Amino acid sequence: xxxxxxxxxxxxxxxxxxxxxxxxxxxxxxxxxxxxxxxxxxxxxxxxxxxxxxxxxxxxxxxxxxxxxxxxxxxxxxxxxxxxxxxxxxxxxxxxxxxxxxxxxxxxxxxxxxxxxxxxxxxxxxxxxxxxxxxxxxxxxxxxxxxxxxxxxxxxxxxxxxxxxxxxxxxxxxxxxxxxxxxxxxxxxxxxxxxxxxxxxxxxxxxxxxxxxxxxxxxxxxxxxxxxxxxxxxxxxxxxxxxxxxxxxxxxxxxxxxxxxxxxxxxxxxxxxxxxxxxxxxxxxxxxxxxxxxxxxxxxxxxxxxxxxxxxxxxxxxxxxxxxxxxxxxxxxxxxxxxxxxxxxxxxxxxxxxxxxxxxxxxxxxxxxxxxxxxxxxxxxxxxxxxxxxxxxxxxxxxxxxxxxxxxxxxxxxxxx
Numbered sequence: 268x269x270x271x272x273x274x275x276x277x278x279x280x281x282x283x284x285x286x287x288x289x290x291x292x293x294x295x296x297x298x299x300x301x302x303x304x305x306x307x308x309x310x311x312x313x314x315x316x317x318x319x320x321x322x323x324x325x326x327x328x329x330x331x332x333x334x335x336x337x338x339x340x341x342x343x344x345x346x347x348x349x350x351x352x353x354x355x356x357x358x359x360x361x362x363x364x365x366x367x368x369x370x371x372x373x374x375x376x377x378x379x380x381x382x383x384x385x386x387x388x389x390x391x392x393x394x395x396x397x398x399x400x401x402x403x404x405x406x407x408x409x410x411x412x413x414x415x416x417x418x419x420x421x422x423x424x425x426x427x428x429x430x431x432x433x434x435x436x437x438x439x440x441x442x443x444x445x446x447x448x449x450x451x452x453x454x455x456x457x458x459x460x461x462x463x464x465x466x467x468x469x470x471x472x473x474x475x476x477x478x479x480x481x482x483x484x485x486x487x488x489x490x491x492x493x494x495x496x497x498x499x500x501x502x503x504x505x506x507x508x509x510x511x512x513x514x515x516x517x518x519x520x521x522x523x524x525x526x527x528x529x530x531x532x533x534x535x536x537x538x539x540x541x542x543x544x545x546x547x548x549x550x551x552x553x554x555x556x557x558x559x560x561x562x563x564x565x566x567x568x569x570x571x572x573x574x575x576x577x578x579x580x581x582x583x584x585x586x587x588x589x590x591x592x593x594x595x596x597x598x599x600x601x602x603x604x605x606x607x608x609x610x611x612x613x614x615x616x617x618x619x620x621x622x623x624x625x626x627x628x629x630x631x632x633x634x635x636x637x638x639x640x641x642x643x644x645x646x647x648x649x650x651x652x653x654x655x656x657x658x659x660x661x662x663x664x665x666x667x668x669x670x671x672x673x674x675x676x677x678x679x680x681x682x683x684x
Contacts, residue, residue: 275655275665282652289622289645293653296619300657303615306359306396306447306590309366311604312346313337314596317365317400319373328403331597335681340368342684344387349676350604351393353669355612355661359394359444360384361590364431365403373404374427378437385441394444396590399424399431401452413473414454414466414505421473424452428477432487439486447550447588449523450477451492455500466505474514488588490550491515492523495530495560512542521548525592526574527556536573540581549583552592553611562593565607567614575611575618580627601681602673609669616657617650 283293310317313336314329337343343366351358362384364373369380378385388395401412401424408415412424432448439446452470460466478489493508494500508528515522522542526535535551542549551574555563565571578587591607622645629637655665664672 271665272659275652275659278649278652279656282649282656285649286620286622286653289648290624291620291622293620296616297653297657297660299619300355300612300616301357302584303356304359304394304444304589305354305356305608305611306361306394306588307347307351307604307608308361308590308592308594309343309347310363311591311594312343312600314600315403315594317363317403318368318370319365320370329594329596331595333596333598333600335600335677335684336596337600338684340366340383344384345680346601347604348391349673349680350601350608353605353663353672354608355657355663356608359396359590360388361396361398361447361449361592363398363400364427364434365400373400373406374423374430376430376434378434378441381434381438385438388438388442394442394446395438396447396449396588397431397435397438398449398451399428401427401450401454410456410499411454411466412452414452414469421469425473425476428473429480432477432480432482432489436482436487445485446487447521447548447590448487448489449492449550449552450474450489451494451523452506453494453497453500454505455494455497456503457499458502460503463503466503467510470505470510471514474518478518478520488521488548490521490523490548490588492525492550492552493528494525495528497560516545519547521550522546523550523552525552525554525560526570527552527554527560527562527592531556531558534570534573536570536577539574539577539583539587543581543583543586547586548588549586550588550590551578552590553607554591554593562595564593564595564598564603565591565610567610571610571614572617575614576621576623578615579618579621580623599673599677599681601676602670605669605673613650613654616654620648620650620653621645 286293367376367380406423408420415421435446435448491511493511494504524535555565557563595603626638626641
């Protein structure tokens with residue numbers, strides 16, 4: 268390993284000179300990276316089961332049954348710590364309301380039911396994000412929650428949504444970091460609805476009631492997450508991207524863009540500059556849809572890099588909030604987190620190292636030939652040399668050594684569950 272570290276150091280020194288020739292200071296790029304926060308979704312570690320017990324409806328949302336699933340909060344937090352030790356980001360952790368450890372009804376939970384989560388996050392220096400779990404519950408009316416035709420169902424979920432905002436605010440105060448409260452509902456129809464507007468009118472009323480109370484954005488920010496479709500709601504999604512985007516702009520609420528919640532040819536990287544001028548907060552749920560919103564583990568890809576290129580080039584650091592969102596129980600769950608975290612981190616660092624100023628100068632001069640050629644040439648710069656050096660500086664395992672640590676954790680911890 269010592270020889271490998273020496274090679275990494277030498278490779279970095281060469282790469283630093285190459286980037287300097289392109290006008291890029293690698294040390295400054297790594298400093299900028301060190302300010303990025305990535306929110307890690309807790310539900311990858313337990314297959315979206317939660318800890319409610321009898322209050323939750325039966326659910327089977329995840330494919331696979333790999334050994335070692337977290338069965339309680341302590342195990343889930345232990346696994347998260349392990350995964351995040353392999354990532355160079357600053358971290359937040361995203362929690363759904365059914366991960367409460369107080370065994371209360373979902374509409375009755377308070378911040379006190381997340382005391383263990385909050386104390387753990389404060390002790391580790393993590394931020395927290397939150398979601399009300401508008402699904403897999405006995406009070407769901409089929410696929411409907413906030414848009415149910417039954418008033419008692421709507422009222423139940425409105426109360427749950429109001430409570431979630433209070434919890435998120437308390438989390439933000441406790442951690443000293445803004446808590447993003449994401450509102451996503453599965454409401455929709457398997458077949459063609461007769462009256463689309465009626466259900467969307469119900470959703471407008473429900474959101475108005477949930478969002479009525481004002482909170483200090485220093486502690487809590489609301490975002491709305493649209494959906495293209497899901498199983499059982501193929502023909503009609505009440506909370507579509509268009510609906511939430513229009514509502515968010517009118518009401519001054521943030522928007523969540525999940526990279527799996529659009530048609531396959533749509534690009535969230537392209538959407539950022541279209542939306543950013545009109546909303547104050549954008550949450551990115553970074554996923555990998557295969558054919559549709561299948562929530563595959565995030566890996567390195569052109570689409571992922573394009574997303575971070577746009578964030579960097581548009582200078583959206585103060586507007587965009589980053590988070591992962593996927594689940595896969597067919598592989599080691601801790602590895603799934605680590606793979607996604609490291610892929611996103613490498614894309615973010617690569618974007619920060621790109622000599623964007625050169626291709627922008629060409630574009631502003633109408634020199635599209637240079638823009639295209641330089642855009643293609645910069646793909647071959649030695650980004651990996653800087654990546655490995657950054658991991659080395661942060662004492663994070665490089666390459667296959669990260670897998671060795673995961674395998675050791677699997678043998679020592681996961682195999683004993």
